Amino acid sequence: xxxxxxxxxxxxxxxxxxxxxxxxxxxxxxxxxxxxxxxxxxxxxxxxxxxxxxxxxxxxxxxxxxxxxxxxxxxxxxxxxxxxxxxxxxxxxxxxxxxxxxxxxxxxxxxxxxxxxxxxxxxxxxxxxx
Numbered sequence: 001x002x003x004x005x006x007x008x009x010x011x012x013x014x015x016x017x018x019x020x021x022x023x024x025x026x027x028x029x030x031x032x033x034x035x036x037x038x039x040x041x042x043x044x045x046x047x048x049x050x051x052x053x054x055x056x057x058x059x060x061x062x063x064x065x066x067x068x069x070x071x072x073x074x075x076x077x078x079x080x081x082x083x084x085x086x087x088x089x090x091x092x093x094x095x096x097x098x099x100x101x102x103x104x105x106x107x108x109x110x111x112x113x114x115x116x117x118x119x120x121x122x123x124x125x126x127x128x129x130x
Contacts, residue, residue, distance in 0.1 A: 028052075062088075076100065
């Protein structure tokens with residue numbers, strides 16, 4: 001089942017703080033239009049079959065505190081500029097994907113980040129390597 005990007009465009013989706021779509025057999029790329037959900041606090045897309053990269057448009061999720069993307073088929077790097085605007089993040093779970101590269105320097109500046117789970121990935125730490 002695909003996530004349709006038109007659902008997340010302005011005017012098509014009511015303001016929401018929590019979006020739990022984990023374990024729903026979703027496939028395809030994460031729609032870039034999800035980055036327009038500026039009221040979102042908790043996004044859970046784990047345990048699906050999502051492919052592609054983490055959208056750079058997630059920088060628009062300025063209230064985001066919890067991001068769960070683990071156990072998908074995501075590739076690429078964690079977008080480095082995302083954490084310049086997503087400053088409230090407390091939990092980031094991306095294990096079980098094929099992410100590569102260094103952790104963004106901006107990720108290490110998140111004072112409230114208490115959980116970073118990348119157990120099976122290849123992103124390198126500590127903070128400041130990318």
